[in-house]
Amino acid sequence: MIGGARTSPVNITRTAIVRLTLATAAWGLSFPTAKAVMLAQATAAPGHAEWFHAALILFNRMVLATLVMLALLGARRRGFTRLEVRQGLELGLFGGLGMLLQTDAQNTIAASTSAFFTQFTCIFVPLTVALRSRRMPSLLVIGACGLVMAGCAVLSGVEFGKIRLGRGEWETIVSAVLFTGQILCLERTRFHGNDSGRTSTVMFAVKGTLLATFVIAGGSRAAAHVYASPAVLTLTALLTVVCTVYAYFTMTHWQPRVTSTQAGLIYATEPVFASAWALFLPGWYSRFGGFSYANEHVTWQLFAGGALILAANLLLIARPDQPKHGDTPAAT
Numbered sequence: 001m002i003g004g005a006r007t008s009p010v011n012i013t014r015t016a017i018v019r020l021t022l023a024t025a026a027w028g029l030s031f032p033t034a035k036a037v038m039l040a041q042a043t044a045a046p047g048h049a050e051w052f053h054a055a056l057i058l059f060n061r062m063v064l065a066t067l068v069m070l071a072l073l074g075a076r077r078r079g080f081t082r083l084e085v086r087q088g089l090e091l092g093l094f095g096g097l098g099m100l101l102q103t104d105a106q107n108t109i110a111a112s113t114s115a116f117f118t119q120f121t122c123i124f125v126p127l128t129v130a131l132r133s134r135r136m137p138s139l140l141v142i143g144a145c146g147l148v149m150a151g152c153a154v155l156s157g158v159e160f161g162k163i164r165l166g167r168g169e170w171e172t173i174v175s176a177v178l179f180t181g182q183i184l185c186l187e188r189t190r191f192h193g194n195d196s197g198r199t200s201t202v203m204f205a206v207k208g209t210l211l212a213t214f215v216i217a218g219g220s221r222a223a224a225h226v227y228a229s230p231a232v233l234t235l236t237a238l239l240t241v242v243c244t245v246y247a248y249f250t251m252t253h254w255q256p257r258v259t260s261t262q263a264g265l266i267y268a269t270e271p272v273f274a275s276a277w278a279l280f281l282p283g284w285y286s287r288f289g290g291f292s293y294a295n296e297h298v299t300w301q302l303f304a305g306g307a308l309i310l311a312a313n314l315l316l317i318a319r320p321d322q323p324k325h326g327d328t329p330a331a332t
Contacts, residue, residue: 012257013257013258015254015257016254016255016257016258017258017262017266019250019253019254020250020255020266020267021266021269022250023247023250023251024247024266024267024269024270024273025273026243026246026247026250027247027267027270027274028269028270028271028272028273028274028275028276028277029243029273029274029277029281030239030243030247030274031274031277031278032274032278032285032293033235033238033239033277033281034057034239035282035293036235036282036285036286036289036291036293037057037232037235037236037239038050038053038054038057039289039291039292039293040229040231040232040235040289040291041053041056041057041226041232042291043229043289043290043291044225044226044228044229044232045225045226051103051104051214052214054103055100055103055211055215056215056226057236057239058099058103058207058211059208059211059215060240061236061243061244062096062204062207062208062211062244063204063208064236064237064240064244065204065208065240065244065245066201066204066205066208068241069197069200069201069204069249072197073197073198073201076195076198079195081195081198083190083191083193083194084198084199084202085202086191087185087188087194087199087202088198088199088200088201088202088203088205089202089203089206090181090182090185091182091185091186091199091202091206091252092202092204092209092210093210094178094181094182095178095179095203095207096207096209096210096211097175097178097210098175098176098178098179098182099175099207099210099211100214101171101175101178102114102118102171102172102175103214105168105169105171105172105175108166108167108168114168114172115155116153116156117169117172117173117176118172118175118176118179119149119268120173120176120177121176121180121183121264121267121268122145122149122265122268123145124176124177124180124264125180125183125184125260125261125263126141126142126261126264128180128184129260129261137261140315141261143312144265144312144313144315145312146312147308147311147312147315148265148268148308148309150308151268151306151309151312152271152305152309153305154301154308155272155301155305155309156305180264183255183260183263183267184260186251186252186255186260186263187255187256187259187260191256192256196249196253197249199252200245200249203248203252204244204248231288231289231290231291235285235289265313266313268309268312269309269310269313271305272302272305272306272309272310275296275302278295278296279295279298280295281295282294282295282296283295
């Protein structure tokens with residue numbers, strides 16, 4: 001063919017799935033790495049609440065990510081459009097507020113409970129799409145969502161008889177609603193012409209601004225001691241480059257190439273990757289930072305929960321009747 005071969009929509013979708021899976025693996029890396037940074041910060045600036053250290057980690061990630069993106073944009077820094085600012089603002093508000101609620105909730109509920117309720121996005125995304133299009137999700141989508149929730153329950157070790165819907169649980173559910181808004185925002189066709197780099201830059205800046213309130217409230221003077229720690233600086237740089245700039249830019253750029261339901265289920269593999277990273281990274285971080293952080297161990301839950309989540313993704317990704325991407329028209 002003159003002018004070179006065209007890339008088929010199927011190949012673009014497959015490429016997007018691979019890229020988004022790699023981004024999810026990078027998000028999974030953030031769990032043991034952020035825990036290590038929190039331990040290093042607590043060593044450098046003891047006496048502060050855990051929520052302060054969590055907020056400081058997120059704040060540093062977003063501010064540094066904004067600076068990195070501005071540097072990478074180069075001359076394109078002068079080309080922000082109204083739609084890019086609008087989308088970046090929406091992504092930043094949805095994601096930033098979701099992070100704040102999720103972080104605050106972890107002060108009152110176990111990490112396993114937080115992980116389980118966060119994955120409600122897998123239910124909220126297809127439910128929102130169904131309400132918007134006035135069509136029921138297919139049995140395949142419903143089955144895949146059920147597999148993901150079952151896998152997350154096994155991975156997190158949640159005991160359903162012991163779950164109580166208190167403040168922490170409700171905050172996490174609301175954060176899952178906000179993360180759903182973030183996923184759906186990337187599907188809107190009006191934003192598909194946006195520059196992913198400029199949109200990501202605005203998103204990082206908005207999230208950093210929201211998180212600044214938590215850092216100031218918790219005692220910003222402690223930051224001077226924290227920033228003097230080589231372990232904090234090195235691990236924060238890893239969080240910024242891999243888990244923030246790379247992961248979120250990949251999400252912003254490639255998610256519009258898949259459906260929102262596909263994206264939600266791909267992102268649900270995050271706890272699988274987090275569990276895998278936690279098998280060996282904590283020991284490395286402990287030796288580097290001089291704190292105590294034990295490796296996790298291989299369990300049957302990791303294999304069983306991971307298998308259920310991966311099976312759900314394979315079912316939905318391989319479906320023969322892929323719907324159109326972008327905004328779903330209302331049924332007539």
